[in-house]
Amino acid sequence: MKARVTVMLKSGVLDVQGEAVRHALGSLGFAGVSGVRQGKVIELDLAETDAATARASVTAMCDKLLANVVIESYQIEIL
Amino acid sequence: MKAAVITFPGSNCDRDLAVAFEKAGFDVVRVWHKDSALPHGVDVVGVPGGFSFGDYLRCGAIAAQSPIAGALRQHADKGGYVLGICNGFQVITEMGLLPGALMRNAGLKFICKSVDLVVAAQNSPFTSRYATGQSIALPVAHHDGNYTIDAQGLARLHAEDRVALRYAQNPNGSMGDIAGVLSENRRVLGMMPHPERAVDAATGGTDGAGIFASLLGGMALA
Numbered sequence: 001m002k003a004r005v006t007v008m009l010k011s012g013v014l015d016v017q018g019e020a021v022r023h024a025l026g027s028l029g030f031a032g033v034s035g036v037r038q039g040k041v042i043e044l045d046l047a048e049t050d051a052a053t054a055r056a057s058v059t060a061m062c063d064k065l066l067a068n069v070v071i072e073s074y075q076i077e078i079l
Numbered sequence: 080m081k082a083a084v085i086t087f088p089g090s091n092c093d094r095d096l097a098v099a100f101e102k103a104g105f106d107v108v109r110v111w112h113k114d115s116a117l118p119h120g121v122d123v124v125g126v127p128g129g130f131s132f133g134d135y136l137r138c139g140a141i142a143a144q145s146p147i148a149g150a151l152r153q154h155a156d157k158g159g160y161v162l163g164i165c166n167g168f169q170v171i172t173e174m175g176l177l178p179g180a181l182m183r184n185a186g187l188k189f190i191c192k193s194v195d196l197v198v199a200a201q202n203s204p205f206t207s208r209y210a211t212g213q214s215i216a217l218p219v220a221h222h223d224g225n226y227t228i229d230a231q232g233l234a235r236l237h238a239e240d241r242v243a244l245r246y247a248q249n250p251n252g253s254m255g256d257i258a259g260v261l262s263e264n265r266r267v268l269g270m271m272p273h274p275e276r277a278v279d280a281a282t283g284g285t286d287g288a289g290i291f292a293s294l295l296g297g298m299a300l301a
Contacts, residue, residue, distance in 0.1 A: 012229075065140060
């Protein structure tokens with residue numbers, strides 16, 4: 001079973017890298033991009049075969065290591 | 080007084096930190112990240128700068144889960160002193176020993192230069208040898224020193240006199256110009272500038288020596 005974790009900065013936290021990408025897109029002539037948020041995607045290969053157990057386990061991984069919940073939020077997809 | 084300095088894979092200020100503690104008069108022991116206990120009788124633990132675990136995932140995140148981190152947490156919980164510098168500040172913040180987080184510098188560039196700081200705390204065992212409001216110059220060398228905390232947390236830090244050091248000119252976007260913060264019990268200090276690189280007149284000045292002297296003096300009285 002696979003899991004995909006998407007980690008993003010929380011909505012109130014200024015994303016300076018996303019802002020830099022937005023400026024770069026503008027200077028390349030891509031008009032109309034009003035916002036860019038940058039995050040990371042982490043794919044996990046799991047031995048677990050039960051989706052609910054896998055989700056609980058990945059949630060614990062996110063809270064302990066994969067995300068810093070002070071500034072980041074995460075979404076888990078079980079694939 | 081006894082200081083322990085932790086080395087993680089990728090630490091590069093650990094020896095300088097040990098030298099700075101020694102120069103101030105501490106007995107220094109070096110500790111490896113896989114150790115699960117601190118040597119007996121350690122008064123202060125230094126968490127050094129560098130790029131622990133290659134800054135993978137987030138700066139300090141993997142070091143914050145290493146075996147020595149458990150011992151460090153116990154030490155802090157018992158009221159032991161902790162000094163986290165640069166990557167060490169990131170590590171102890173990731174551990175939750177200090178509030179907030181250190182994000183990518185607002186200008187996105189790695190900053191390596193000497194900066195002017197203001198000693199902000201009225202009462203701190205790490206800065207008692209300086210006058211409150213005194214200006215000191217210390218080197219910074221970081222890519223992720225942009226201190227971030229929610230509005231409530233920031234207000235609390237100010238109300239509780241827990242901002243130890245402020246930047247005179249903010250180099251990295253840190254909220255409240257914060258360069259160093261204290262824990263609630265005032266015994267844990269995290270700071271981005273490098274006092275251990277400023278303890279010898281021949282190399283970088285001596286403005287950082289007061290941090291180590293303050294700590295030693297405060298412990299001798301305690």
